[in-house]
């Protein structure tokens with residue numbers, strides 16, 4: 001019973017999927033898979049001796065179907081990106097890119113293209129936690145009028161390796177170690193850091209991965225990058241190289257590490273639920289879609305090779321041109337046939353788009369199709385979530401296990417005497433490859449510029465704010481502290497010095513590496529645009545979909561509670577009442593409120609902010625409850641916004657260790673107040689940023 005569907009008349013994919021959708025209801029009798037009605041689903045057929053203790057009969061075809069079906073109900077999990085969640089949505093184009101491509105999806109501004117987007121983590125298995133430190137997958141399947149177009153991207157714009165042949169080694173090194181299958185959901189172990197030390201090309205990616213980008217607050221608050229270089233070809237046959245960008249409307253936000261670690265245990269499905277809840281509530285997440293373009297003849301004009309996936313194209317040199325928008329607006333109805341069976345291929349492009357000689361992309365183009373065959377079988381593209389919305393048919397691509405479609409006719413080859421299923425001319429929309437001139441000898445080699453590995457890592461690090469740098473130092477230290485082989489953590493601190501000797505000193509001190517005396521490569525201090533995530537703030541700040549907790553015990557101020565709750569909910573915030581007991585708590589004025597959760601059931605880590613109304617409940621309840629006190633202390637430690645009125649003010653101050661007015665209200669008040677807002681009188685109008693502490697009374 002899928003209650004979360006948001007139907008959109010324009011969504012051709014939604015209509016298409018309906019053909020294979022059934023509703024569970026109380027009118028349809030239970031049947032076997034071959035259709036007979038079942039009368040007793042609870043007992044296996046047996047020899048009913050006097051006391052019904054006789055043997056079970058293998059003859060029971062109903063029981064056998066059920067058990068054997070169950071025995072085979074898993075498909076192999078993805079070898080990487082096994083843990084994920086997805087949703088349907090729409091792509092809209094605001095500005096035609098007809099000057100650079102013929103692709104309808106990028107030129108026809110009247111279209112709405114349906115899509116499916118799957119987010120994922122990379123390292124952990126299907127049942128691992130959402131908030132681990134990891135790269136996030138950002139895989140988009142657009143069901144365009146000319147066929148499916150997949151952008152199989154990440155939330156980080158660069159990658160660990162330059163050549164696809166190293167991918168199995170990279171993944172083996174980061175996955176749980178072979179002798180003990182440890183650790184799950186993290187790269188903090190010997191093998192990973194051993195491998196990346198041996199690949200200085202990974203350095204740039206390591207910096208991104210150790211930054212706050214790898215612990216996002218929400219899938220809705222991350223960027224998406226195509227990473228690899230594709231081509232766009234226009235109607236004159238001119239080629240531009242292109243990188244694809246998705247920039248979230250909500251800005252880029254992260255958890256703090258301690259919080260991320262705790263959420264792994266407290267709510268391993270945190271990101272899944274966050275996405276579904278937002279879509280369910282009609283707060284559809286949106287990303288601006290942009291292109292970075294390099295004309296073919298300019299490919300050699302850069303000090304780096306634009307086809308090297310360990311490098312970004314600096315925005316100062318190649319600005320992003322935003323031309324469209326991606327919106328997620330419909331939750332899935334069932335996980336397995338949709339999110340689990342969706343399958344992406346980097347090789348799935350539509351006319352007007354082409355590949356490049358990016359050596360990582362070329363390898364990926366082989367790998368994805370191959371892995372889908374192993375995961376889902378050769379007919380994987382027939383599955384409802386994977387099939388195109390445009391007409392499709394290929395006489396020769398047929399048979400194989402689980403073929404679903406029935407193709408009528410007497411021929412299964414081309415050419416045939418009936419001219420059945422003919423190819424299309426380019427003028428009729430047939431795909432043609434860009435006629436790139438190629439000449440060379442066979443060699444296992446990369447271009448000269450691929451050999452430079454540190455410049456962009458330095459620029460990335462230099463461009464971070466102080467707080468981001470601090471987090472990065474802690475992340476490197478955490479990871480290397482989890483390596484117990486000295487050669488691994490000692491060598492890695494040496495490598496860190498190639499980007500920043502100061503950072504290397506900090507990390508080496510923490511983890512016991514050798515203190516590098518000088519950097520193997522001077523850092524000239526270059527900075528660039530678009531690298532610090534603090535640059536990505538929402539245009540219009542919003543609390544919509546932010547989770548806000550209100551703490552209550554017996555004796556709270558009912559008026560302050562309801563006024564604040566309504567004020568927050570009216571702005572689209574998700575407000576939760578957390579109380580001493582789910583039995584109910586009673587206000588000073590006698591009203592009873594049944595909280596959504598009790599203090600230990602739902603921790604501060606799962607919320608963005610906390611409010612405490614005044615009333616006797618503070619002294620009589622909260623101040624006597626260790627978990628309630630810790631709620632406030634922990635919220636403060638995780639940099640959450642905290643608000644309180646009247647009796648709650650001294651209580652909050654005590655838990656966070658502040659007891660004096662910090663600043664008067666000013667532009668920088670919010671920052672200087674540590675995100676604590678307090679007031680006396682009627683909430684919420686009384687709450688003032690920057691008036692921290694009981695002395696602010698007045």
Ligand code: HDE
Nearest residue numbers: 078081118137138139153154159164167227363367368371
């Ligand atoms: Fe993947 N990758 N990858 N990858 N990748 C897979 O395909 C591979 C790479 C990415 O939600 C697999 O369907 C090779 C870069 C995402 O279903 C597999 C190489 C980027 C997803 C595979 C790379 C990615 C995958 C496993 C190096 C960012 C999840 C299951 C040459 C741009 C898609 C599957 C989903 C999944 C191979 C490198 C992103 C094995 C060989 C770079 C988001 O085929």
